[in-house]
Amino acid sequence: MxxxxxxxxxxxxxxxxxxxxxxxxxxxxxxxxxxxxxxxxxxxxxxxxxxxxxxxxxxxxxxxxxxxxxxxxxxxxxxxxxxxxxxxxxxxxxxxxxxxxxxxxxxxxxxxxxxxxxxxxxxxxxxxxxxxxxxxxxxxxxxxxxxxxxxxxxxxxYDAAAPIVDADSLDRSVVFEQSRYGGEGAGDYLNCPMGREEYDAFMEALLSAERVIARDFEQADLFCACQPVEEVARTGHDSLRFGAMKPVGLVDPRTGRRPWAAVQLRAESASRAAYNLVGFQTNLTWPEQRRVFRMIPGLGEAEFLRYGVMHRNxxxxxxxxxxxxxxxxxxxxxxxxxxxxxxxxxxxxxxxxxxxxxxxxxxxxxxxxxxxxxxxxxxxxxxxxxxxxxxxxxxxxxxxxxxxxxxxxxxxxxxxxxxxxxxxxxxxxxxxxxxxxxxxxxx
The missing domain is CATH 3.50.50.60 (FAD/NAD(P)-binding domain)
Structure with a gap:
């Protein structure tokens, strides 16, 4: 050789x-x-x-x-x-x-x-x-x-990964297909729309949830592109609404209006049998992930194929x-x-x-x-x-x-x-x- x-x-x-x-x-x-x-x-x-x-x-x-x-x-x-x-x-x-x-x-x-x-x-x-x-x-x-x-x-x-949910467990009467502004790849993403009160309740639950590594992280410990969603939430009440959960360019077909916030789901495979919660890397314990993330409209009965994890890199x-x-x-x-x-x-x-x-x-x-x-x-x-x-x-x-x-x-x-x-x-x-x-x- x-x-x-x-x-x-x-x-x-x-x-x-x-x-x-x-x-x-x-x-x-x-x-x-x-x-x-x-x-x-x-x-x-x-x-x-x-x-x-x-x-x-x-x-x-x-x-x-x-x-x-x-x-x-x-x-x-x-x-x-x-x-x-x-x-x-x-x-x-x-x-x-x-x-x-x-x-x-x-x-x-x-x-x-x-x-x-x-x-x-x-x-x-x-x-x-x-x-x-x-x-x-x-x-x-x-x-x-x-x-x-x-x-x-x-x-x-520290680095973190987002959870993956079973497509069949999503409530399609709430979740809708749409890319922001109806642009390229319209329908490639699913969206879970939130009203203002739903967002407020979600943020409260997220911030009080139990974490695997139970301490407040110094910013130097976290790689900014993979910060846990709960750590981003700690920076301000509207941090997710203007970040991973920004609703701009989306229209909820149930109301004809832009939602207060929205969680986007991206297909994990060509069959679209599983979806990743975009931007939801997390350090929450698995029971807390089930409790908190099922508060997201459309994910009330979500089955988690993989929970989010956090590890030291x-x-x-x-x-x-x-x-x-x-x-x-x-x-x-x-x-x-x-x-x-x-x-x-x-x-x-x-x-x-x-x-x-x-x-x-x-x-x-x-x-x-x-x-x-x-x-x-x-x-x-x-x-x-x-x-x-x-x-x-x-x-x-x-x-x-x-x-x-x-x-x-x-x-x-x-x-x-x-x-x-x-x-x-x-x-x-x-x-x-x-x-x-x-x-x-x-x-």
Whole structure:
């Protein structure tokens, strides 16, 4: 088989990395601890399991998330291709049937003649070339080994997942299909409308409910994009009504008017047999989830297929411990995925692809990958590896990371469109300049 690279972790980053290395003729030993050792958030043994939402966020070309997907398509992402074949209706977002997606990725990895899947826990940094994509739930032993090697202080944050309910248990006389403003993907979401008194009662119950981790969190403990709904509620009585439960663009067919608040449900699979409560990540105990969330109109008899959970995630201080290619200085190991603080499903896939490219370049004696900082992935990497970055916290791709335009339009939509256009042009030029790594990559 020739040169073999060890990849630790069979999540999104590890699976993408393994497939990309195999495409370039390298042997891969992919180590995944499940099912021999379970994690607090995973539910099965399939690779690339989505443990939180089933949404990979926006596909709109002028959004940062949409631009990242375009970039991954240009660079030949394997998992993005799988995700598109497993898509479920989600308006302007890419959401997937999580079971089909994980099964398809697992089949693709296991069918590769260059990838050996080893089901065992890795407790130390492997010898030889390796990519550690163990995720934010990296085992204590391995994370301790990494922390000892990089000499950085251990850092962590709390993450949460939303509950999933059985579609047959919803009250369809109350719940209605509609996307906000009747736009793209109308009917892809279900909506549970609330009146003012219903909202007030719900907020009171939510704030007084029993939590699994019974303490008030410091904001530094919580990753903002996955804060428990009850923690958001603590910031103000109207915080949910202007956030996850905002009713703008919706019309309750029973009244012909906009509701006071609304809970949106997103399909978990193409069959729409199950729905995720959008924005309802939670730390409530399971009995309290049943009691409080069944107060939502239309969910009075809801059957919970999965309760919301909360767990502690870990990541390294990337700007001050890794080099520009996410490698641990002085070793043949590099990190990928959420353990580096690049937060989000698609960002994890992207970092796995990038790790594979840099590993392939290193083994071939080529220049490392230097993505333009004007793009979605390039700007995220620049932020995550800049020693000037202080107070490092997990970060999604966003236009706030992009270098400013020389003559930016005053209109926000036009400005974002210009940023995306510049990013696409610069990345296309870079990919074209590196046939050694990207020949025939686009999918």
């Amino acid at each position: 020739g040169q073999v690279v060890t990849v630790v972790g069979g999540g999104l980053a590890g699976s993408e990395c393994a497939l990309q290395l195999a495409r370039r003729g390298l042997g891969v030993r992919l180590c995944e601890q499940r099912p021999a050792k379970a994690s607090p958030a995973h539910h099965g043994a399939l690779l690339a399991e989505l443990v939180c939402s089933n949404s990979l966020k926006s596909t709109k070309p002028d959004s940062a998330a949409g631009l990242l997907k375009w970039e991954l398509g240009l660079m030949g992402s394997e998992l993005l291709e799988v995700a598109r074949t497993c898509a479920v209706p989600a308006g302007g977002a890419l959401a997937v049937d999580r079971d089909r997606f994980s099964a398809a990725v697992t089949e693709r990895v296991e069918s590769s003649p260059l990838i050996e899947v080893v089901r065992e826990e890795v407790t130390s940094i492997p010898e030889g070339p390796c990519v550690i994509a163990a995720g934010p739930l990296c085992s204590d032993a391995l994370f301790s080994a990494i922390a000892e090697r990089v000499g950085g202080e251990r850092m962590s944050f 870990s990541f390294v201080d990337t700007p001050h411990t890794l080099d520009a290619t996410f490698a641990i200085p002085g070793t043949r190991a590099r990190l990928a995925g959420q353990i580096t603080g690049t937060e989000g499903y698609v960002e994890a896939i992207a970092s796995g692809l990038l790790a594979a490219l840099n590993m392939a370049a290193e083994l071939a004696g080529c220049e490392p990958v230097r993505l333009p900082a004007t793009g979605a992935l390039g700007s995220l990497v620049a932020y995550a590896t800049d020693p000037q970055t202080t107070g490092y916290q997990p970060m999604h791709v966003n236009f706030g990371l992009f270098p400013p335009l020389e003559n930016p339009p005053r209109n926000k939509a036009e400005r974002r469109a210009a940023l995306a256009e510049r990013g696409r042009a610069d990345l296309a030029a870079y990919v074209g300049s590196r046939p050694d790594l990207f020949a025939g990559a686009a999918r």
